[in-house]
Amino acid sequence: MNTDAPWPDLDESESRELKIQTKLHQWVIHGLGRRLDDLLDLVADPAFAGMTRAVHARTLLEGPTGTLPWEPTNGRRSPAHVRRRADLRTTRAERQIVKEACGVFGVYAPGRPASHLTFDGLYALQHRGQESAGMAVSDGRTITVVKNMGLVTRVFDERTLSGLTGHIAMGHTRYSTHGASDWHAAQPVYRPAGGAGFALGHNGNLTNTPELARRCGMLPGMAPTDSDIVAELLASALDAGEEVSGDVPAGTLPVGTSSPGTLTSALRQVLPGVQGAYSLVLVDSQRLYGARDSHGFRPLCLGRLGTAERAEGWVLASESPALDVVGATYVRELDPGELVTIDGPGEDDVHSELLFHPADVDPRLCIFELVYFARPDSRLYGREVHGARRRMGELLAEQAPADAELVMGVPDSGVPAAEGFSRRSGIPYGQGLVKNRYIGRTFIDPGPDARRDAVRRKLNPLRENIAGKRLVVVDDSIVRGTTTRAIVGMLREAGATEVHLRISSPPFRWPCFYGIDTPTRSELLAASLTLGEIEGYLGVDSLAYIGLEELKAAIGAGRAGWCDACLTGRYPTPVPVDLASGGLGAAGAEGGGAGDVPAHGVREQPLLQGALPGV
Numbered sequence: 001m002n003t004d005a006p007w008p009d010l011d012e013s014e015s016r017e018l019k020i021q022t023k024l025h026q027w028v029i030h031g032l033g034r035r036l037d038d039l040l041d042l043v044a045d046p047a048f049a050g051m052t053r054a055v056h057a058r059t060l061l062e063g064p065t066g067t068l069p070w071e072p073t074n075g076r077r078s079p080a081h082v083r084r085r086a087d088l089r090t091t092r093a094e095r096q097i098v099k100e101a102c103g104v105f106g107v108y109a110p111g112r113p114a115s116h117l118t119f120d121g122l123y124a125l126q127h128r129g130q131e132s133a134g135m136a137v138s139d140g141r142t143i144t145v146v147k148n149m150g151l152v153t154r155v156f157d158e159r160t161l162s163g164l165t166g167h168i169a170m171g172h173t174r175y176s177t178h179g180a181s182d183w184h185a186a187q188p189v190y191r192p193a194g195g196a197g198f199a200l201g202h203n204g205n206l207t208n209t210p211e212l213a214r215r216c217g218m219l220p221g222m223a224p225t226d227s228d229i230v231a232e233l234l235a236s237a238l239d240a241g242e243e244v245s246g247d248v249p250a251g252t253l254p255v256g257t258s259s260p261g262t263l264t265s266a267l268r269q270v271l272p273g274v275q276g277a278y279s280l281v282l283v284d285s286q287r288l289y290g291a292r293d294s295h296g297f298r299p300l301c302l303g304r305l306g307t308a309e310r311a312e313g314w315v316l317a318s319e320s321p322a323l324d325v326v327g328a329t330y331v332r333e334l335d336p337g338e339l340v341t342i343d344g345p346g347e348d349d350v351h352s353e354l355l356f357h358p359a360d361v362d363p364r365l366c367i368f369e370l371v372y373f374a375r376p377d378s379r380l381y382g383r384e385v386h387g388a389r390r391r392m393g394e395l396l397a398e399q400a401p402a403d404a405e406l407v408m409g410v411p412d413s414g415v416p417a418a419e420g421f422s423r424r425s426g427i428p429y430g431q432g433l434v435k436n437r438y439i440g441r442t443f444i445d446p447g448p449d450a451r452r453d454a455v456r457r458k459l460n461p462l463r464e465n466i467a468g469k470r471l472v473v474v475d476d477s478i479v480r481g482t483t484t485r486a487i488v489g490m491l492r493e494a495g496a497t498e499v500h501l502r503i504s505s506p507p508f509r510w511p512c513f514y515g516i517d518t519p520t521r522s523e524l525l526a527a528s529l530t531l532g533e534i535e536g537y538l539g540v541d542s543l544a545y546i547g548l549e550e551l552k553a554a555i556g557a558g559r560a561g562w563c564d565a566c567l568t569g570r571y572p573t574p575v576p577v578d579l580a581s582g583g584l585g586a587a588g589a590e591g592g593g594a595g596d597v598p599a600h601g602v603r604e605q606p607l608l609q610g611a612l613p614g615v
């Protein structure tokens with residue numbers, strides 16, 4: 001291939017290296033890289049080999065395992081492509097329950113192996129996403145990125161980690177709620193802008209994606225994910241090189257004084273225009289960054305390595321157990337709308353600022369983090385999640401008592417609430433289901449029988465505990481109901497005489513647009529059925545959900561702000577579908593653009609009014 005042949009948008013005076021880099025960037029980022037032979041010629045070019053970011057570029061091109069991410073141009077499917085399609089089918093089939101979005105982690109630790117710390121942190125966050133994992137590591141000059149499909153332990157081994165030298169790192173573990181489930185969409189997202197470039201990891205979904213894509217000149221469908229769009233906007237701001245003063249957003253937060261650096265400036269420029277949910281962790285060659293949207297939908301906390309007297313560094317993580325596992329001390333949650341820039345290990349090296357006007361900051365942590373998503377040993381709003389779930393069960397027992405002989409929880413997140421129900425009701429607690437903790441992906445078709453089989457692979461009843469008994473079964477939520485129905489059937493087959501189902505969240509009636517993978521509204525069981533109809537469908541003797549006020553009381557975080565849109569239909573931001581149309585399309589579909597729905601509340605459809613009374 002002649003690499004001097006047409007290079008649109010590039011000045012003749014640009015260096016050969018920059019031309020190649022830009023072309024590769026266009027192919028990789030914008031999905032134009034279908035010409036395999038051209039790409040192979042490109043990496044063979046001596047100029048490419050001399051590039052300072054050759055390792056990164058080769059990773060982009062080949063993947064860390066050497067698997068080319070493009071399918072061959074001769075029309076035949078490569079084995080890797082077939083595998084990816086199978087993975088995608090499996091993923092869709094497994095989406096019978098609400099799934100977590102992503103986990104992010106970052107570390108600044110001079111003298112410590114940042115890649116190993118990041119591995120441990122991601123491992124602790126694996127429950128937030130199992131589709132892909134990746135990390136970006138900087139040694140102060142060069143950023144190296146490795147990412148691939150699969151669990152953290154599949155993507156990284158000792159050999160990979162020992163090659164990732166540096167003291168600044170960020171990592172990401174992904175469950176796709178938006179965009180494809182493939183290597184291109186895995187994170188971190190890297191952009192070669194501003195010196196050594198930067199890498200970004202994102203937890204959450206954006207709600208004004210079409211507008212942002214237009215702003216950075218992308219055609220619809222060009223960006224693999226909304227995170228890529230944020231990265232493009234940041235790269236453009238970096239390339240434009242305009243410094244934005246940190247004095248503009250009012251309300252400097254407790255830690256730190258100022259925030260030097262051009263990526264800080266780019267974040268100041270870009271993030272106030274980004275709507276929806278984002279907890280971001282970024283690195284450039286010199287610094288670690290963390291940022292939350294103005295509602296703080298997704299969690300992000302700060303921890304300290306070492307002590308105040310003997311500072312060893314800083315850690316950012318989606319959840320506090322990822323701090324514990326690397327020996328960091330929990331300091332605090334980042335505030336909604338906050339940006340922290342970390343450029344050293346000491347107290348004075350954490351620079352904090354508010355990216356929004358204080359009047360625009362409206363804390364709305366996802367209430368389902370407390371109900372289901374977060375680990376039970378996580379701290380959110382200053383509360384340990386396990387205790388909150390136990391209190392949910394206690395209040396549920398007061399609100400909806402049942403005459404039964406055994407209380408059992410659906411593993412894992414239903415168990416603490418079952419303990420609370422038992423304690424408050426006086427009905428003995430016992431195990432009724434055993435979970436197979438080693439189950440990986442199951443290759444199934446998404447039919448009802450296959451779903452039942454998937455539940456059987458995952459859960460097995462303890463027959464001696466169940467047979468001949470009247471059960472209270474406590475679970476965290478019902479989404480489509482297919483999994484719950486299969487569990488109830490399994491318990492009855494095992495000899496349960498009665499099944500009284502208690503749910504530690506109110507009915508899930510609306511899709512989530514903020515980073516949780518939910519079905520469309522028409523597939524949500526509680527969106528169109530009455531309480532009695534749901535009981536009949538599930539085959540239970542009685543069903544009750546905790547009330548919203550009881551749920552908030554159980555969490556006990558005072559006047560803390562919550563997002564409860566999937567329970568109430570009151571979305572804190574405009575969402576990008578016409579909810580009033582009745583179709584409620586695909587969650588995350590790019591319909592009429594932001595602003596179709598009022599920010600606080602949607603019109604209730606007639607069929608919903610009066611459904612599920614008392615919940």
Ligand code: SF4
Pocket residue numbers: 297366367368369511512513514515516563564565566567
């Ligand atoms: S809509 Fe529901 S799942 Fe989504 S962020 Fe809000 S509370 Fe969480």
